[in-house]
Amino acid sequence: MRTEPRLRVARVRPDFVPKAVRHYLDHTAAGTSIRALARAADVHASTILRQVRRIENRRDDPLVDAALRRLSEHSDAASLSQQEPCMTKTPRTTAREEQQRIAAECSRALRRLMETGAVLAVAKDMEMAVVVRDAPDGSTTRTAVVGQDVAQALALNDWIATDDPDARIVKYRVTAAGRNQLRAFMANDENRATGMAEAPASFDHARVAAPAESPLNGLARRRDKDGKPFLSSALVRAGERLREDFELAQMGPRVTQDWDSFLTAGTTRTHSGASGNSPAAADARVKAALADLGPGLADIALRCCCFLEGMETTEKHMGWSARSGKIVLRIALQRLRLHYDSLGQAGKMIG
Structure with a gap:
């Protein structure tokens, strides 16, 4: 009797990592076949293949590439069994707090990027990224400082994008997906303020007014x-x-x-x-x-x-x-x- 191979997945899967990226990591870092991933996700193998190719093509973006390298370095396929949730040494409460921190920081950065003329500037070998905006007098005003982990989460989810990934200082602007996600963050904040939200900030879309x-x-x-x-x-x-x-x-x-x-x-x-x-x-x-x-x-x-x-x-x-x-x-x-x-x-x- 033929035995199906065990599904191997990447060890680290923060909640902000999109499904397509998870499939990419499972295939490239954990060595899981396209067909095995397709069976687990209940989709056609061509769907997984398109996701993997699309993520690979996005590695020209320095933030996306850095995020994928960081996630791949923490992969440990052999320690996981089929269908088991990803486990790390971080306690669940700490992991939830980290998710809330990333969501709050992403929301803050997106609010700033929604302003006219605002961009996220990322320089190589710099620990922090900055949101800057052109002032009416021609000067540049810095409006926020963003950690690399937050900047990578923004890029990995297609909430920001750049037209010149090879520049010395790469400038990112908010995308339509980023605007929709900000609405989701704002809806979550409103629910939390009224005592209706018990779960961590969601990374799903919602329909509320833009800031x-x-x-x-x-x-x-x-x-x-x-x-x-x-x-x-x-x-x-x-x-x-x-x-x-x-x-x-x-x-x-x-x-x-x-x-x-x-x-x-x-x-x-x-x-x-x-x-x-x-x-x-x-x-x-x-x-x-x-x-x-x-x-x-x-x-x-x-x-x-x-x-x-x-x-x-x-x-x-x-x-x-x-x-x-x-x-x-x-x-x-x-x-x-x-x-x-x-x-x-x-x-x-x-x-």
Whole structure:
């Protein structure tokens, strides 16, 4: 009687790895035949073959190639049996936390990449990638720092793509798949905020509204009566600094904390020199900055810089007259810039 060969699969399979990539790793790293993979997936062998060829053709992308090499290096086909789930030395709780971290970081990066003129810049031999955006005055503003593992997850899932993979500094832009995935992340965040989500952030698609561009970007393109930008690059950077900490703080266990309640109840002086990229440190820095601004200015900074609320909506919520919000916002950003300048190196963007 003929015995079917045992299905061998790659050892490391993080949840963010797409199915096609898993099949590619199972075939190239674990040595599983195309036919065996097709039987296990209940598809025709030609389907698996097309997936393998497509992933192989994507290895010109430096992020995709680096991700595949990293995953292949951790493969251990002999230790796995047919149909058994992939196991690592990492405890399940830690693996889930890592999945949540990757999902949160991907969501943060995609939000930034949705902004006009934003790209993810990746240089060889650099541990971190950066999201940069062209400013109206021709300068470049850095808006986020992204770890290589997160950048690789974005590329591996086709959420970002580049037209020039051989450049010294490779620039990636968000794809249609990336926009759809951001909607999924946002839907998950909304469910979690209402207590409806118990599972880790999903990598599936969802249909919710796409995020808006920061009001700061629109105001920076406007000109005042003297022909100068209504918001200077320095003021925009101050607002981006606040948003960076706000987004990092949202990754912590208090992701659903009520910031509106924090503001309307008044501000409390908090230590502003907390350093590091941890959610707790970022949370402390946000509260310190808002406390320095005080009620009113803190409200508009939080709404426009962090919640990306439009001017008309903010003016309505605050009970202000039309076209007065942008003046108050500029004053808030001027105060915010002074706050970060007073912190010295600790007040600069992270990374």
